[in-house]
Amino acid sequence: MPLKFHLKDCTGCQLCQLACSAAHEGEFNPVKARLRITHDYRENNIYIHATRCTFCKICENVCPVGAISNNGKWMIVDHNKCIGCGTCEQNCPTGVIYLNDNKKSIICDLCEGEPKCVEWCPKDVISYVEPKKKGAKK
Template sequence: MYRSLTLDPEKCTGCLQCEMACSWEYEGHFNPAHSRIKIFAFHQEGRFVPYTCTQCADAWCKNACPVEAIQINAETGAKEVVENLCVGCKVCTIACPFGTVNYDHARGKVMKCDLCGGDPACARACPTGAITFVDGDWPGYEKMRQWAERTDNLASAQ
């Protein structure tokens, strides 16, 4: 069973613990500028929205790569950048409709979320449950449960 990251903007407080955890996982220091997950603040609406790669089944980035440097991890389903194949052409960054593939200038390679090999650091670091790592076939399970909880059994019985 694959698992997937589920992002819930309602619960995000904008603390950026996820960005620190992500950069630590990849870079060995705390550095939001090198995080694969980003939190966007929409100040006027008082909203914070976590955003990262959704690991498309038919992945634009993978399809676009001319050197097959983006490959599927059979265990996690993540689309991973194989760094020794990546030539830094950045075609995948154009192909991704969501902008979640980006570029590390220092290394000359693209960077994207690879689910940390199956145990995403961002989800572990999130203090509010805004980022969770759930059954990949049931990304809507928690939302369904919340709506189910609101169902008024007494009213419907009348």
């Protein structure tokens, strides 16, 4: 999982979502972010949840027109090929993919290696870990 969350320190401020939507969509709008922070109160504590791309590549496998690929580090969507069918959105196990106003699939691209969410997190909850190359020893 390229984006790692140390959730114990997450305060639920959602600055990561604001940074994400601003960087990619040019507006401040948490519902257009490529990750999502929610919280709820149960029994003895506040529970904070982080929903983000796990790089599982299911979207790539289910896309009927081959619009989704990856470079070994993040997902890439070819909006020229994307037909807005929503298959990727429906099959995303975390529910973090959405179709934008132009009916094009939006998937986290880790800001091409310099994730804004990591940069903006005030409590250093999020870190970006590059996937290890195949065959690399631990």
